[in-house]
Amino acid sequence: MSTLIRVEALTRIFDVSKPWLNRVLERLPKAKLTAVSDVSFEIEENSVYALVGESGSGKSTIGKMITGLVPPTKGRIEVNGKDISSDPDSAEAAKVRADIQMIFQDPYASLNPRWKVRNIIAEPVAVRGGKTGGLAERMLEQVGLSGADADKYPHEFSGGQRQRICIARALASGPKIIVCDEPTSALDVSVQSQVLNLMSDLREELGLTYLFISHDLTVVQHMADKIGVLYLGTLVEEAPRDALFSDPKHPYTQMIFDAAPRMDAFGREVDPPKGEIPDAINPPTGCPYHPRCPIAVDRCSQEKPLLRHIGDTRVACHLAE
Amino acid sequence: MSTPVLSVRDLVVEIPTRKGLLKPVDGVSFDIAAGEILGVVGESGAGKSMTGNAVIGLLDRPARIAAGEVRLLGDPIQNLKGEALRRQRGKRMGMIFQDPLTSLNPLLTVGEQLTETIREHLDVSKSEALNRAIAALEEVGIPAARQRIDSYPHEFSGGMRQRVVIALALCAEPELVIADEPTTALDVSVQAQIIALLKRLCRERGVAVMLVTHDMGVIAEAADRIAVMYAGRMAELGPVRDVITKPHHPYTAGLMASTPVASRGQKRLRQIPGAMPRLDALPDGCAFHPRCEKATDKCRAEPGPTLAADEGRAACWYPLTQTKEATA
Numbered sequence: 001m002s003t004l005i006r007v008e009a010l011t012r013i014f015d016v017s018k019p020w021l022n023r024v025l026e027r028l029p030k031a032k033l034t035a036v037s038d039v040s041f042e043i044e045e046n047s048v049y050a051l052v053g054e055s056g057s058g059k060s061t062i063g064k065m066i067t068g069l070v071p072p073t074k075g076r077i078e079v080n081g082k083d084i085s086s087d088p089d090s091a092e093a094a095k096v097r098a099d100i101q102m103i104f105q106d107p108y109a110s111l112n113p114r115w116k117v118r119n120i121i122a123e124p125v126a127v128r129g130g131k132t133g134g135l136a137e138r139m140l141e142q143v144g145l146s147g148a149d150a151d152k153y154p155h156e157f158s159g160g161q162r163q164r165i166c167i168a169r170a171l172a173s174g175p176k177i178i179v180c181d182e183p184t185s186a187l188d189v190s191v192q193s194q195v196l197n198l199m200s201d202l203r204e205e206l207g208l209t210y211l212f213i214s215h216d217l218t219v220v221q222h223m224a225d226k227i228g229v230l231y232l233g234t235l236v237e238e239a240p241r242d243a244l245f246s247d248p249k250h251p252y253t254q255m256i257f258d259a260a261p262r263m264d265a266f267g268r269e270v271d272p273p274k275g276e277i278p279d280a281i282n283p284p285t286g287c288p289y290h291p292r293c294p295i296a297v298d299r300c301s302q303e304k305p306l307l308r309h310i311g312d313t314r315v316a317c318h319l320a321e
Numbered sequence: 322m323s324t325p326v327l328s329v330r331d332l333v334v335e336i337p338t339r340k341g342l343l344k345p346v347d348g349v350s351f352d353i354a355a356g357e358i359l360g361v362v363g364e365s366g367a368g369k370s371m372t373g374n375a376v377i378g379l380l381d382r383p384a385r386i387a388a389g390e391v392r393l394l395g396d397p398i399q400n401l402k403g404e405a406l407r408r409q410r411g412k413r414m415g416m417i418f419q420d421p422l423t424s425l426n427p428l429l430t431v432g433e434q435l436t437e438t439i440r441e442h443l444d445v446s447k448s449e450a451l452n453r454a455i456a457a458l459e460e461v462g463i464p465a466a467r468q469r470i471d472s473y474p475h476e477f478s479g480g481m482r483q484r485v486v487i488a489l490a491l492c493a494e495p496e497l498v499i500a501d502e503p504t505t506a507l508d509v510s511v512q513a514q515i516i517a518l519l520k521r522l523c524r525e526r527g528v529a530v531m532l533v534t535h536d537m538g539v540i541a542e543a544a545d546r547i548a549v550m551y552a553g554r555m556a557e558l559g560p561v562r563d564v565i566t567k568p569h570h571p572y573t574a575g576l577m578a579s580t581p582v583a584s585r586g587q588k589r590l591r592q593i594p595g596a597m598p599r600l601d602a603l604p605d606g607c608a609f610h611p612r613c614e615k616a617t618d619k620c621r622a623e624p625g626p627t628l629a630a631d632e633g634r635a636a637c638w639y640p641l642t643q644t645k646e647a648t649a
Binding site: 191218264265 | 364365478480481508509510511512513514516517520535536537538539541542545561562565575576577579580581582588589590591592593596597
């Protein structure tokens with residue numbers, strides 16, 4: 001398999017300063033929030049790469065940078081060997097980006113309530129001047145709805161059906177890569193399983209590559225081939241699915257695995273993890289996880305660990321082995 | 322067995338609309354004993370939050386309790402109004418909502434909100450109320466409670482805010498707490514902290530907890546018994562381990578099988594075809610029959626048997642009683 005997406009040293013810094021007048025009056029410095037810090041990974045063709053992490057870990061920002069919704073502050077994004085981050089407005093980058101589509105979390109907010117489903121699905125093709133005749137019907141049937149639904153409005157569908165419409169829209173332009181940002185977290189379990197199965201089927205039929213962003217470990221374990229764990233904007237661990245779940249190396253990964261509620265753990269008494277995610281505007285020095293880490297040593301608070309290989313796993317921890 | 326803290330019998334909630342009378346809760350019965358956590362699960366629209374709101378008297382008009390009985394330690398409370406309801410709510414029943422940011426008043430400090438509730442329901446002096454408020458914050462694990470008591474809600478993180486909400490629900494020492502999706506807005510590590518806290522408080526104080534959530538994992542770890550709701554009716558009720566490992570109702574079985582579980586490693590998830598019917602388009606007979614593989618003419622004609630609070634497991638004509646594990 002060949003590498004389809006290569007992300008190198010990707011960084012995104014948001015300016016979260018107060019308005020300039022307040023800064024002058026209150027003598028405040030500019031405030032910077034590092035949402036994504038020096039993240040590198042590769043996604044192979046026709047695989048599912050998952051990014052997991054808690055809120056504020058930067059997983060959605062990475063998805064938005066790959067689709068071009070947010071420009072990176074530093075770093076490179078290559079798709080099929082072509083750089084799309086240094087000159088995002090070039091004709092070549094636009095052509096590459098036609099291969100990338102996105103599915104959003106909330107199927108109620110991501111469909112225009114005033115548009116018919118036909119126009120919603122055809123839009124990504126129409127905007128590039130493609131032929132749209134019969135396209136909506138074909139796409140609707142592909143995602144398990146009926147072609148007759150093309151003349152309805154989004155409010156006539158349930159949450160799961162809306163998410164199918166979102167998938168149909170993402171597929172309409174014939175993309176190779178789909179970035180899915182929490183695609184099922186707004187759905188009920190019985191509907192979630194329908195949507196996840198549909199996504200697996202489409203991947204096999206159309207040879208799609210997914211970047212799957214989620215906080216739900218059981219969903220990620222079901223869907224992903226390779227998983228990257230993010231903490232405070234940093235990639236702390238990356239491993240193939242089975243390696244990660246059978247032998248998590250980073251103490252943060254171990255902590256979220258232990259903390260996640262399990263269906264077979266009746267009345268389990270967990271010793272809950274200590275502390276919360278620190279403020280991203282003033283992140284801790286050294287390893288971002290050291291204030292909460294049960295095995296932290298002095299070195300962890302001074303020196304930021306770099307990703308290193310242990311077998312198939314890449315882990316950013318001084319003490320992992 | 323002693324009197325249960327909460328006893329709900331044949332509760333019916335109605336909403337009159339232009340399209341006709343909707344019944345988001347239709348004939349629900351259950352008990353919760355002191356120190357017990359009852360997990361109420363179901364998909365959106367199943368009526369689980371509506372049941373919780375009906376118990377605590379928070380139904381928005383035009384929704385109303387049309388029939389049935391709600392007893393708190395034997396006292397009927399379903400018809401209380403105004404002042405009488407206000408004296409029960411907060412004092413004897415506490416509520417924890419999903420979103421801690423919207424359930425706290427942003428203009429009052431945490432201490433003001435706690436002391437207001439304490440003085441409203443308990444006959445104590447101002448300084449005594451303040452001491453109790455600090456003790457309440459300490460009990461839910463807020464560090465440096467004495468300093469933080471004068472902070473406003475926005476100065477707390479999401480997990481800390483939910484702890485404040487729990488302190489607020491518990492500060493007047495209620496007998497019953499209704500927690501409606503208390504951890505849905507929180508991250509996993511914080512969720513684990515909040516669940517552990519709820520379990521500890523329930524055990525130590527003997528509070529009865531009605532835990533409403535859609536997360537099976539949370540229920541499995543926290544609840545003693547589980548009530549599965551579907552389209553306003555109770556589908557299955559029983560001890561948590563039995564219901565999860567050996568479900569009797571086909572809907573429960575489908576729900577368990579469609580939840581991805583780490584240890585199963587299956588290629589495809591089992592799915593329940595279709596979606597839950599809308600309240601204005603409920604099918605005749607058992608509400609689940611259009612999605613059920615085992616449905617017969619009887620299921621299409623007659624609604625499933627009504628589940629009583631103390632007997633029976635599943636509201637189904639053909640319960641899955643064979644001891645097959647749900648891992649199929």
